[in-house]
Amino acid sequence: MIRRALLTLAYVLWSALAARAAEPLPSWNDGASRRAIIAFVEKVTDEKGESFVPSSERIAVFDNDGTLWPENPLPFQILFTIDELKRRLPDHPEWKSDEYIQAALSGDLKVLLRDHYKGLFHLIFVVVAGITTGEFDQNVRRWFATAIHPRFKRNYDRLAYQPMQEVLSYLRANGFKTYIVSGGGLDFMRVFSERVYGVVPEHVLGSRTDVVYELREGGPVLLKTTNRPFVDDGPGKPESIHQFIGRRPIVAFGNSDGDKEMLEYTTIGNPLPSLGLLVHHTDGDREYVYDANPRSSGKLVKALTDAPQRGWGIIDMRKDWRSIFSE
Amino acid sequence: MIRRALLTLAYVLWSALAARAAEPLPSWNDGASRRAIIAFVEKVTDEKGESFVPSSERIAVFDNDGTLWPENPLPFQILFTIDELKRRLPDHPEWKSDEYIQAALSGDLKVLLRDHYKGLFHLIFVVVAGITTGEFDQNVRRWFATAIHPRFKRNYDRLAYQPMQEVLSYLRANGFKTYIVSGGGLDFMRVFSERVYGVVPEHVLGSRTDVVYELREGGPVLLKTTNRPFVDDGPGKPESIHQFIGRRPIVAFGNSDGDKEMLEYTTIGNPLPSLGLLVHHTDGDREYVYDANPRSSGKLVKALTDAPQRGWGIIDMRKDWRSIFSE
Numbered sequence: 001m002i003r004r005a006l007l008t009l010a011y012v013l014w015s016a017l018a019a020r021a022a023e024p025l026p027s028w029n030d031g032a033s034r035r036a037i038i039a040f041v042e043k044v045t046d047e048k049g050e051s052f053v054p055s056s057e058r059i060a061v062f063d064n065d066g067t068l069w070p071e072n073p074l075p076f077q078i079l080f081t082i083d084e085l086k087r088r089l090p091d092h093p094e095w096k097s098d099e100y101i102q103a104a105l106s107g108d109l110k111v112l113l114r115d116h117y118k119g120l121f122h123l124i125f126v127v128v129a130g131i132t133t134g135e136f137d138q139n140v141r142r143w144f145a146t147a148i149h150p151r152f153k154r155n156y157d158r159l160a161y162q163p164m165q166e167v168l169s170y171l172r173a174n175g176f177k178t179y180i181v182s183g184g185g186l187d188f189m190r191v192f193s194e195r196v197y198g199v200v201p202e203h204v205l206g207s208r209t210d211v212v213y214e215l216r217e218g219g220p221v222l223l224k225t226t227n228r229p230f231v232d233d234g235p236g237k238p239e240s241i242h243q244f245i246g247r248r249p250i251v252a253f254g255n256s257d258g259d260k261e262m263l264e265y266t267t268i269g270n271p272l273p274s275l276g277l278l279v280h281h282t283d284g285d286r287e288y289v290y291d292a293n294p295r296s297s298g299k300l301v302k303a304l305t306d307a308p309q310r311g312w313g314i315i316d317m318r319k320d321w322r323s324i325f326s327e
Numbered sequence: 328m329i330r331r332a333l334l335t336l337a338y339v340l341w342s343a344l345a346a347r348a349a350e351p352l353p354s355w356n357d358g359a360s361r362r363a364i365i366a367f368v369e370k371v372t373d374e375k376g377e378s379f380v381p382s383s384e385r386i387a388v389f390d391n392d393g394t395l396w397p398e399n400p401l402p403f404q405i406l407f408t409i410d411e412l413k414r415r416l417p418d419h420p421e422w423k424s425d426e427y428i429q430a431a432l433s434g435d436l437k438v439l440l441r442d443h444y445k446g447l448f449h450l451i452f453v454v455v456a457g458i459t460t461g462e463f464d465q466n467v468r469r470w471f472a473t474a475i476h477p478r479f480k481r482n483y484d485r486l487a488y489q490p491m492q493e494v495l496s497y498l499r500a501n502g503f504k505t506y507i508v509s510g511g512g513l514d515f516m517r518v519f520s521e522r523v524y525g526v527v528p529e530h531v532l533g534s535r536t537d538v539v540y541e542l543r544e545g546g547p548v549l550l551k552t553t554n555r556p557f558v559d560d561g562p563g564k565p566e567s568i569h570q571f572i573g574r575r576p577i578v579a580f581g582n583s584d585g586d587k588e589m590l591e592y593t594t595i596g597n598p599l600p601s602l603g604l605l606v607h608h609t610d611g612d613r614e615y616v617y618d619a620n621p622r623s624s625g626k627l628v629k630a631l632t633d634a635p636q637r638g639w640g641i642i643d644m645r646k647d648w649r650s651i652f653s654e
Binding site: 056133202210211215238239264269 | 517527537538539540545547555570572573574592596
């Protein structure tokens with residue numbers, strides 16, 4: 001009798017856990033954002049419904065910094081860049097007379113951020129120029145294996161937002177192709193995108209410079225250059241989406257004014273049903289609080305103003321997310 | 328008794344036809360090229376074999392002009408461009424003083440081809456500049472619906488090589504992603520790639536210029552410009568493959584020296600098994616004969632010289648292909 005009761009109890013517990021696990025987006029509280037995502041997915045995948053979208057047209061685009069992981073204290077690629085400058089400084093005495101490199105090494109952000117981030121781009125270029133894509137890949141891997149986030153005390157690639165990882169998986173399980181469309185570097189993101197987000201290299205779009213093909217004795221290489229930089233931010237996002245994908249997305253997630261044009265391109269006048277959402281950083285205890293705060297690298301002012309008239313949803317991190325990072 | 332014999336006969340016939348239909352690459356004669364393709368696919372898809380390649384790494388790249396359809400008498404995009412110039416000439420009196428446009432209208436190819444095709448690029452730019460990607464798409468559609476190939480007397484989009492359409496389908500049925508990597512225009516090819524080749528827009532790479540995002544009253548548009556042209560030919564092909572796909576292909580099909588670097592990038596020093604093949608135009612009766620012939624737009628000299636040492640197969644159109652175009 002006791003044995004039977006225990007078995008029944010075990011079964012009930014197991015069923016409850018299984019049901020919970022099968023519920024989509026378990027790290028989300030059951031608020032307007034979670035409901036909007038699930039309702040949209042159910043609508044466009046219902047073959048008998050009026051809003052059905054064939055799988056081939058289910059393109060979802062995601063900003064990275066501030067949308068899929070934090071962008072504080074600075075975007076992680078900037079922190080990587082500064083660490084790389086330090087690591088490689090002994091081999092580059094000429095860097096000592098470079099104003100921006102000196103500013104980076106002494107932590108003088110003002111110099112780096114003036115003139116539309118001119119200094120930051122200069123630094124990013126310095127650490128990529130003249131090395132092969134394979135060497136760059138190794139440098140990025142080394143950094144992720146060793147560098148630690150100053151506040152959260154873990155490797156940077158363990159700081160993806162768990163609720164957003166769930167959204168990516170949920171969309172893919174429903175026939176969507178998930179793309180990252182980020183101001184971050186194309187080659188930088190491809191090092192971790194598949195492992196961290198399940199996003200394959202060919203679904204990553206980012207800022208880039210030309211690469212140059214060379215056939216060396218050991219085989220072909222691609223040299224990274226600083227030629228023809230393309231900044232994949234603001235209007236650059238829909239422009240890249242057209243060049244790389246050639247279809248309009250039907251889902252877009254962003255978190256800053258640099259994502260405004262991507263959300264417009266996804267949702268305004270789209271003949272297919274569409275969904276646009278903005279991650280609003282409202283949780284100072286578990287992450288950061290900012291939107292118009294001039295000290296954060298991600299500004300959310302214009303896009304937040306436009307949101308109501310555009311029908312874009314606002315994800316309130318504090319209220320909507322049960323957890324921020326996976327344990 | 329007779330009825331039974333007829334039924335048996337019908338069954339035997341049906342079985343033979345079904346077996347034939349199930350054989351891969353039915354438009355190919357059973358020679359070295361067909362065998363190499365099938366042996367490679369069976370090798371990399373055999374989960375228990377040493378040469379197994381996971382589906383995610385099965386990237387196959389195809390040149391378009393001369394590889395998937397003819398490039399004579401000129402690449403089809405050039406013929407489209409000249410027809411567009413004629414169609415739009417009444418609205419552009421300023422074109423009358425343009426040397427290259429005059430050469431195109433009077434059929435003076437020498438002027439267009441000198442200085443590394445400077446004139447051709449100029450013409451291509453003229454017909455794309457200042458219109459939206461949507462308008463360009465309509466112009467290309469209109470041309471395919473009306474223009475007729477001077478020799479084969481059919482619409483240009485009905486001139487795909489049937490044996491290559493079969494290769495594309497066969498590879499996709501075996502878990503490959505098939506990409507077009509062409510010197511032709513990105514936006515030009517996307518109009519027909521899915522319909523003609525089964526290649527979705529996001530798997531098309533080609534020559535391109537910047538597009539510019541604009542939010543108009545009717546919704547977002549992308550304006551085509553002539554800024555920052557990228558010619559997706561020669562070394563530009565592996566460079567584009569890195570930027571757009573971020574993986575090395577394991578299969579490459581080309582037909583001219585402009586595909587040499589793409590075949591190198593696919594086959595030299597690749598840690599995965601790889602296959603490179605060149606379509607050799609040897610069939611003057613059914614298509615064209617050329618390689619070093621200076622009157623053809625596709626030269627095959629250097630790549631043909633390199634082929635034996637690189638292990639690249641040569642597809643002999645006359646001997647290998649049972650049919651050229653689908654009926």
